[in-house]
Amino acid sequence: MKTLLTSIALLFTLISIGQTTISGQVLDEKEVPVLGANIYLQGTYDGTTTDIDGKFSFETTETSYATLVASFVGYEDFQQQALVGDMKGLKIRFRESVNSLNSVILNAGTLSAGDSSKASALKPLDIVTTAGAVGDFVGALQTLPGTSANPDDGRLFVRGGSGDETQIFIDNNRVFRPFLPVTGNIPTRGRFSPFLFDGISFSTGGYSAEYGDALSSVLLLNTTDLPVEEKTDLQIMSVGGGIGNTQIWGKNSVSVNATYYSLGPYNDLIPQNNQFEDPYELVSGEAVYRHEFEKGLFKAYSAYSYSNFSIIQEDINVEDGFFLGLKNGNYYGNLNYDGRLSNDWSIETGLSLAHDRNDLRVATTGIDTRENALHAKIKLRKRYNNYFKINYGVEQFLVNYKETVQSSDETFNTSTSPSNTGAFTEAEVFVSKDLAFKAGIRADYYGLSDEFLVSPRLSAAISVSKNWQASLAYGQFYQQSQNNVLQYDEKLAPESAEHYILNFLFQKDGRMLRAETYYKNYSSLLTYDTERPLFDSNYGINGDGYAAGFDLFWRDETSVKNLDYWISYSYLDTERKYRNFETNATPNFASKHNLSIVGKYWLEDWKSQIGLTYNYTSGRTFTDPNQAGFLNDKTSSFQSLNLNWAYLIDQQKIVFLSVTNVLGRDNVFNYQYSNTANSKGNFDRRAIGQAADRFIFVGFFWTLGGTDNQLDNL
């Protein structure tokens, strides 16, 4: 009993013991006093705010050891453990915190859309509101610098690279067949709904060691993390319709959507340059399931699409043309888990599976391909502090590709199973908020060719002045040949490219100027000696080439009220000797000058956004057999003026009208020459132009909130 009393007495003495004063001063890196910093003893209420001289003083009843914490928005937290009695006349030096807003960004080569970075060239909405993009997630990217517009193809052609040299990733998992297959000069589009993604990062070179097997470019798409609203979306379009629904329960959510396109009725109304037998039809569906764990997020994404069309393909050598039909079925799914393992470690795992079946009929020949593909990946990330982070990862790609060619009397079966094992590590170091480095290395083993290849990647960024920064990037990149070639020669080693990039970025008050210059060196490019890759061609990797140029991008959202516009210009000088090229030449898909002007004007009174896009692409090369030489002539320039109008009826309803190539300019992309000379000894030609002079799209989009229906209130 006595002991208890004593200890209680002791306790009281402790409580009533005299107060200690803690005092000091807070300065920043430049010795300037910090006003308004929060100073306190951890675990107590004792603390204060610094005054105009950065000075502080407060009393505490704590004794012995305590932890003093000093914090302020924009600075790293400061902590110091000491005897309370010794905390007098403290000098606290704050270090400015490094965050995405005030620090340099390692952005050489990269253009991002989204709010994650201050250097976003595009905003998420631009993907759907850019005139001419017509809801294709790749469409808006075609207006960015570094791309060569190929409106007859629709894929991304980056800095002298072919469409095959860009790889697309969804939540960091490779998408194996991202584009709907087309032919007959109908531009393709991405398979995926642009509304699913809330972050897009498009790299035109010098990208991270995390991404391999891509020679020129990577496009990274991130699906929305967690929907917070149950809703139903309806789309009624001049070319079809769609429906989407989101359900949320507890920590789970599911979003599904289905779309049906048919160009049949449209083709009846508006003349097409192609002679359709079966009009273009597309059925697609997507589903995303998300589950939130205490420390992470699981996502499962699945998409299926089926497309079908057939045309009578014009051909200069076949009088009435020939039948060309294409059916494609594609499944793509990925499973993803992102989570924290501890305070400093986080993990990202992904598994993607794809199945693609393509049935092509050319006149009487059938070419059927089947592809199964898998990508598995694990990435660990350790964050030491805001200044130093490291990634480690391994990944595996497995593909099985089969092709059956069936002509009237014969059947050829070929197949190939390429594989690629990759491992990478990359460190990100911020020396200060004005200087940052990223250094990575990637090792790849290609199963078929038994090649082990190492690719270093480096980038650096330095702040030149308040609004200017400069950045550099270097990288070595490899990519294996396409499956339709590998099936004939499996030993072909991957093609290779080196990128050197120098970037200047200016940003001030909603204005952004980005200037970038680059040099790209290609080697070990695929070569063969026939018109097309055939089973008896002689294949090699004896090709090489280069691409050099510069890009300019200017975006201004503030100078004129309600007007947001960007101008992008790319200069490209490229030549290569690859495939069946006779000499070094500029390929048909690479144009010297590319200019895009995009403007969006918000008409307050009309609740409308008017958009305009003008594209100019200088002439593309083709071979004129009436003259000597290879790729010896150029088409006239490509020009297109696109307009759109989005009218917000209310929060839930939008009407969208878009016209591509308003002026109906007759653009020519290439020429096909006759195999035989005419009576005058000349080779006749046929212009390969647009699928249609104009494309008109009208859509009505209606969102029905799943919660208390807003429409009742409006």
Place this chain on the structure above:
Amino acid sequence: MKTISTIIILLISISINAQSSYEKAMLKGMELMKTNPLAASQQFERVAAAESDQWEPAYYVAFCNINSSFGQHSKDKTVLYMKKAQDYINDAQVISPNNPEIMILQGRLNTAWITYDSSTYGMKLSGPTTAIYEKAQKMAPENPRVIFSRAEWLIGSARFFGKDVTPYCGLIDKAILLFGKEEVTGFTPSWGYKNAIEVQTNLCKKE
């Protein structure tokens, strides 16, 4: 027996003592809110750091920082305030999940983001914000702050689309009525009356 009761009494008095120092610290924060929001935020931060099972301190840190996010500071700073507010909303939500008071704070923070950059956040956050208010409304239909914040949001949307706002003025009136009846206990949020009067005078005044 005597010993035990002494200990119990002692323990109770100690805990009362501890309770009151929490109250004192919170009261100091509430006082500071009237004059110096920055100091108030910091006072609540200190309390939040010391009391990991009370949601109110984190709530008030978020509240103060949201109030600093409507254009009084430079753009860079504003983002930092909004991020800080989000961190503390997350903390408060962990301690007290599904709390309508915290939910409407999230709604207000979303509004701050939309005000900050409507072309980036307008479409992205307007749906979620509506959903938050509807959920809060279902859970606490008689909470004046819920009614007021939701009505304010609906008025904002209606104004953006050039629609009549009068249908929502009834909600503001109802909120004001309920504000008058509200009994404030402890440190649960009690703000909103003045704001509601302001909205009523500026936007709902009948000619």
